[in-house]
Amino acid sequence: AQKITQTQPGMFVQEKEAVTLDCTYDTSDPSYGLFWYKQPSSGEMIFLIYQGSYDQQNATEGRYSLNFQKARKSANLVISASQLGDSAMYFCAMREPGGTSYGKLTFGQGTILTVHP
Amino acid sequence: DGGITQSPKYLFRKEGQNVTLSCEQNLNHDAMYWYRQDPGQGLRLIYYSQIVNDFQKGDIAEGYSVSREKKESFPLTVTSAQKNPTAFYLCASTQTGMHQPQHFGDGTRLSIL
Numbered sequence: 068a069q070k071i072t073q074t075q076p077g078m079f080v081q082e083k084e085a086v087t088l089d090c091t092y093d094t095s096d097p098s099y100g101l102f103w104y105k106q107p108s109s110g111e112m113i114f115l116i117y118q119g120s121y122d123q124q125n126a127t128e129g130r131y132s133l134n135f136q137k138a139r140k141s142a143n144l145v146i147s148a149s150q151l152g153d154s155a156m157y158f159c160a161m162r163e164p165g166g167t168s169y170g171k172l173t174f175g176q177g178t179i180l181t182v183h184p
Numbered sequence: 185d186g187g188i189t190q191s192p193k194y195l196f197r198k199e200g201q202n203v204t205l206s207c208e209q210n211l212n213h214d215a216m217y218w219y220r221q222d223p224g225q226g227l228r229l230i231y232y233s234q235i236v237n238d239f240q241k242g243d244i245a246e247g248y249s250v251s252r253e254k255k256e257s258f259p260l261t262v263t264s265a266q267k268n269p270t271a272f273y274l275c276a277s278t279q280t281g282m283h284q285p286q287h288f289g290d291g292t293r294l295s296i297l
Contacts, residue, residue, distance in 0.1 A: 171232060
């Protein structure tokens with residue numbers, strides 16, 4: 068069963084505007100972690116931001132913030148003041164604890180973000 | 185600088201041939217992972233290892249094999265049994281801890297000749 072869903076195959080945003088990339092997840096475990104990664108066309112995976120299931124506040128890292136709505140099981144990435152260099156594929160991923168799966172991530176299908184000048 | 189090194193960057197495989205992708209890390213991480221990425225798709229887990237001399241199958245292990253003889257190294261062999269090996273392969277490592285992100289290498293692009 069798919070555990071991470073990114074429903075936006077592609078998104079467009081004007082430079083300097085904000086954009087929200089959607090991510091919903093499914094888990095029955097009360098303890099989990101959510102990650103966002105950026106993948107430029109060169110292929111490397113860049114870690115952006117983390118949100119733990121017990122964190123009381125939404126995570127922020129510079130221009131990145133996470134809109135975490137636990138009851139809705141959503142963890143949307145918000146990028147403020149978009150830059151041309153933000154054009155990339157963005158992946159949401161979830162980590163669940165327990166046994167030999169500790170540390171394993173499940174990735175969504177990704178969203179391609181294009182920033183227009 | 186600490187990081188993960190994958191080699192080669194590009195690899196070509198002939199029919200019936202086994203090829204091995206290298207992954208080395210100097211981050212002192214216990215856990216290491218191999219993912220496959222097809223064009224426009226997400227990452228799928230092939231194999232992972234939590235400690236030396238131990239590894240587990242991921243979601244798409246058929247046609248692949250790994251070894252973990254040293255903490256720093258986690259090579260992936262794409263065997264001739266893998267009928268559709270053309271993909272982008274990413275190696276990752278992490279410290280234990282729910283909040284710890286996985287760190288990735290730059291990847292290897294494998295193609296069939």
